[in-house]
Amino acid sequence: MESYKLGDYEHRMIAAIYDAALNSTKWRAVLADICQHIDADEASLLFFDGQHMQRNFVITAFNLDNDKFVAEHLKDEAEKIKLLFKGSPSGKVFTANEIAANTGISYEDYVGEPTKINERKELQVRVGIPLLLGEIICAAMGFHCFHNSAALSKNAIEFIELLSPHLVRAMQIHNHISVLIAENNSLLESIERANLAVLFLDTNLRITYTSKEAQKTLANHPALKINSHQRLQAFIHQEQLNLETLLTEFLRHGFQANLLATDGISLPLQHPDKTHPLKLCFIPLNKAGVILNNDVPCLAIFLTDPERKRFISPVYLQQAYKLTVTEAQLAQLILQGLTIADISALRRTSLETIRWQIKQIMQKTQTHSQAELTRLLMLLSNDFNNSMPLNDLADTSFQ
Incomplete structure (x- = not known):
């Protein structure tokens, strides 16, 4: 298998992830698709809110019985995950060996014996990802393989790492949207x-x-x-x-x-x-x-309105869409409402170079026009009263 790159399949998968963020019933198909792509035997996704239990869910790709079991012990499972990934950044992809090395305790010591599928087959975790870690809210994803089977390949881990920032963002969206639904907002x-x-x-x-x-x-x-x-x-x-x-x-x-x-x-x-x-x-x-x-x-x-500054984290753009530092800075200028000519003059760069860079951004974000790209950036951005002056963005060194 060749090294994973962000191609058509990955973009379709990312779109499916954000679709599932708005409709949690679609997560099972997403998990099953990822499992098939990375040669895993099972995947699980858990979301837990200690204050609004109606928002909680646990979904596995294939084992419906395990969904019911974990749902009955969801609070305990969430506490175990918090202990397991305590202090870890959201979206960090941990292999079972890395979990053991970081904590000194194996994943199974936290979550118990491997999940039994039948009398002869049982699953063991191979990858764990903390998605949201808070005092009240917790979300995590795991990928599992049958006991004594080979570990997930390096390419499989790389593929999961490509999806990871989108999985984190999807859980953030679910957290926000489900609050609105829970509060019966229109x-x-x-x-x-x-x-x-x-x-x-x-x-x-x-x-x-x-x-x-x-x-x-x-x-x-x-x-x-x-x-x-x-x-x-x-x-x-x-x-x-x-x-x-x-x-x-x-x-x-x-x-x-x-x-x-x-x-x-x-x-x-x-x-x-x-x-x-x-x-x-x-x-x-x-x-x-x-x-x-x-x-x-x-x-x-x-x-x-370009004068009403909005800001989007360049780190998020680099992680979620694999933009370069330059492309992330350029996206911020587009968000501010500057034209290609404005950006060219501001950065002392030719119009052809700016057009080519915008084309690269559109390709990576799967947008098909500058208008569509602007809409995407607006939806991902926040108001920023003390935003960086445009000259700072123009003069910042970039790679």
Whole structure:
């Protein structure tokens, strides 16, 4: 088997992991797929919240009976995992030998005898991964092989390490989303908590919903406003005509998936008092989507104001998407709303070089346009009041 690289299969697996983060019933298929790929005989995933027991789950790839057994002793299992990985960073991939070397105690000494499948076959852990470790919340994943069988290969460990930061992120998403579900929050409340600047438009292109973050963005950047008829109005007349044309075309064809792959879905709006334009990114909503105030929204518009700084951890980008230091810095500039020309001037680099670097970022993040990349970065980012000045990002040495 050749050394693992982040190819089509890995990207499909990463997509499946994030899908499972939103729907825990899909984890079993993910675990089974990983087991088949790395030649493991079993995999297990445990999530435990000591305060909200309804959020807890344990899932194995194949052994349903073991699910029931562990579920009955979930609190004890979670405590054992906390002891086992105490002080370890989330996402660190431990082999059984590394666990024993770090703790002086074997995994089996913590969790008991190997899991029996039948009278002749039993499983032993070969890899353990702490995903979330806290006083109240705990999550971990393990991969197992039959007793006396060969250890997982070096390539298998490497593959798991590629997936590990995404598994951690998936558990963080599950932790956040399941809290919202547990508290019976609506979709709109979820949007508000995520601090997304989002507008919803109905089939008449009237605004049916404006998030609080979108209200702040519109108040800060006068290139766009909502008029008395609840329609969008650009400050510059020609840009208003462009906006109306785009929205009309989008209403006719916006449900075609291929339209999302064009840069035309990202629209900048200028204002004479602002250095950088307000960016609009358009996403079609399912025709049978969420109903707000008896209006059916058909279009979501994400607003990006470069002056409202947002930040995404470069370390996370490097771990999760294998970006280089340079690419992670460039992603931050894209998130700030800078154009290719802006970035080229700021970094004193040619336009061709910047385009090539952005193409590399899009390939690694599996996005197909700069607009789609910007949306991804927005969803992964947080507001950052004291963000690094742009000149610092330009002058930072990179590899």
